Amino acid sequence: MSFLLGTVLLAVVTAMACALPGVFVVLRRNSMLVDAISHAVLPGIVVGYFFTRSLDSPLLILGAALAGLVVVLGSEYLSRTGLLTGDAPQGLIFPALFSAGVIMVTLNFANVHLDTHAVLVGDLNLAAFHQLQIGGVLAGPSYLYVMLAVLVVNGVFLAVCYRRLKISTFDPGFARSLGLRPGALNTAFMFLVSVTVTAAFHAAGAILVIALVVVPPATAYLLTGRLPMMIGLTLAIAAGGALAGFWLAYLADAATSAGMAVFYGLVFAAVFTATRLRQRLRARRESAPAAAA
Amino acid sequence: MPLADDGGPAARVTNLSVAYRTTPVLRRVDLDVPRGVVMGVVGPNGAGKSSLIKAMLGLVPPLAGEVEFFGRPLAKVRRRVGYMPQSATVDWDFPTTVRDVVTMGTYGGLGWFRRPGRPEHERAEEAMAQTGIDALAGRQIGELSGGQRQRVFLARALVQAPDLYFMDEPFQGVDAKSQQAIVAVLHLLREQGRTVVIVHHDLATVRDYCDHVTLLNQRVIASGPVAEAFTKEHIRSAYEVAAGDDFLEFTA
């Protein structure tokens, strides 16, 4: 596999692995929590590196994802105390964790060498640098297989928990009356999001990974009122946007993730404008006959 | 679905007390829900009507007290108990259709891996026909009116086919036509020998909709057949109004 093809594939697989759980992130109103998680995993990565000595290690990814869970459970705890209002609980914990991470990186804790720039936007080419060889044949970047595994795990989780996620998102009171446990499901789901965000960290960094998780599902959400359709559209937008964004970044000679975020943004803006226009047209057409409620 | 032969009331509440943070909302409630009745839980705002149902279903932790359904704890008979929450808790923009929401009623009986198959879908279609929403089956849930939405949740409860239904304010924000449809279904359920408990706030319709009533204001003021429990004295006592107040005229 050529380096270019491997890198393009890595971009596409990463985008799909992030966007798939993103569908429920958007529906469950957890979008800004992804922002918090993606920053909080930085100290997790540094500490994980101390133990594993490899930035690609699956163990590191799982360990660092626990740091993301600290933000999720910590902000839920702070909200439950009733001492804080609004979205402040999320905004309190992640900057502190991120600060701890930055301090560890600058003090060269564990000799981890993370380019601070890459912490924010990632470096897809660097992530694709280490090629996997099978029997002397280049089989593409080894990180491609890490992201492929994350994609598969996300797919399996969603397939198994699809109905539970759907009910507990749509009508949590009903879910609880069925004896399902929305709280436990939420923790499992957010851990998976955390794992996904950590795994995508190398490719997209702390801030642009939010674009990969949130923007394709939000765009699909505008386009359809059917959940299976929304999932299909999300995957299509994620993959298509990854290809176009890759090309955009190539032209601008910029980070691939930045190109992808901007391209997703353009698609979102176009869809948003189109649905607004359609709403207005429909409102005008319906204003003639009296509203039949 | 055959009724189990364990005798006794559909639900029995013993000495139930509930508090939110440090404020008590229910004080030592004792209550029996007989089988095969439509029971209205009636009382002023803040009387703890919703809290009573939620505490019975284990959705809010009680401070003290016991609840049994058909003589057993909830965990053992969960599939025989259905719940229709107040419509406010639902995400109306969720990308799902009416048919899909009604089919959710079958989920409790499917484990982790089984998907709804032909029998489940047939039950859903039947329930939609019963509640008169079959023509709306393909609509996104948010496109419906208040009354239509409420009928969707009623259909979902029918699909669950429990022996005991709890409904929190099923008539809230509902048009006359939907109201009639809901009442017809409630009475049909009673004829099938099932039990229905509704939280209700409209005193004027209690006699038409319910055959049993529980008047609640943090404590149980009265509970029993409408003719015995739904008296002026009890209502005055529950609503804390003075004798002779003409606010009660229409209920007599």
Add this chain to the structure above:
Amino acid sequence: MTPAEFFADHTFRMVLFGTSVIGLVAGALGSFAYLRKQSLISDVISHAALPGTLGAFLFTVLVLGADGRSMIALLTGAVLVGTISVLFANHVARVSKIRIDTAMAITLTIFFGAGMLLMRIITDRPFPGKGGIQDYLFGNASVITYADLVTSIGVGGLALVLMVVFWKEFALRTFDADHASVLGFGARTIDALMFGTIVIATIIGLKAVGLVLMVAFVVTPPAAARQWTRTLPGMVTLSGLIGAAGSGIGAYLSIVLGDVPTGPLIVLTLFGFFVLSVLLAPGRSIVTRALERARARRRLKAELSAP
């Protein structure tokens, strides 16, 4: 290092005063974002300000032919684009079924992505004065100049003056959004002014603290102050003081300790203030609440079990 030695050093003084001013302004004005339940909007603003800052840099260099380091030009660009980002996020949430959290996340990440494309364009070309443009990501408190300090006092002071002048309107809009329009001011005008001051509070710290950590300056002091006071003036004042004190202490520690970066250390100091407040503040904190509730429950149980 003695305090005398510390204050004798020009750079140290600039770092200490500069970060304290940032902490004061962000803390005071952050109270309104907190009470509007939209604290995270400052995270959106700080990220969206990046393309604004860089756009202003390019405009200054290419069109005006001036030095790109002009603080006023960069601030103007940041305020402009930061305000656009707030309006965009709120607009998307208002007119479509997309919720505010998703609207904010989309705005934050897309504007930042555009900023990173601009960043690459600037760093790849030999523009004059482009050095230090990278500081906007993580901040660099050691490069605060006297001119920077004066600018941030001026701009921050302006925002505080706006807050005092429109105090009544801000307070009403925060506590009772519907009643505010009765005062004669349109709700939209008050919102624009209030979010405008929050934008200023956020962007004056970008260069010293960086866009990633700025959110902590806006969120943490009000959350800590809220535990100690019940009134709006009390909260705004205390929040500003906590912001200033936390920034000063963090900056002092980072200089005394040597290699530790200033912004992150300030954030950790502020977080320490918050943890102490939420645990121990009298009246409404985790510890006092837990004690109070246990007592009330015991009393209630005794009352309910009595015949």
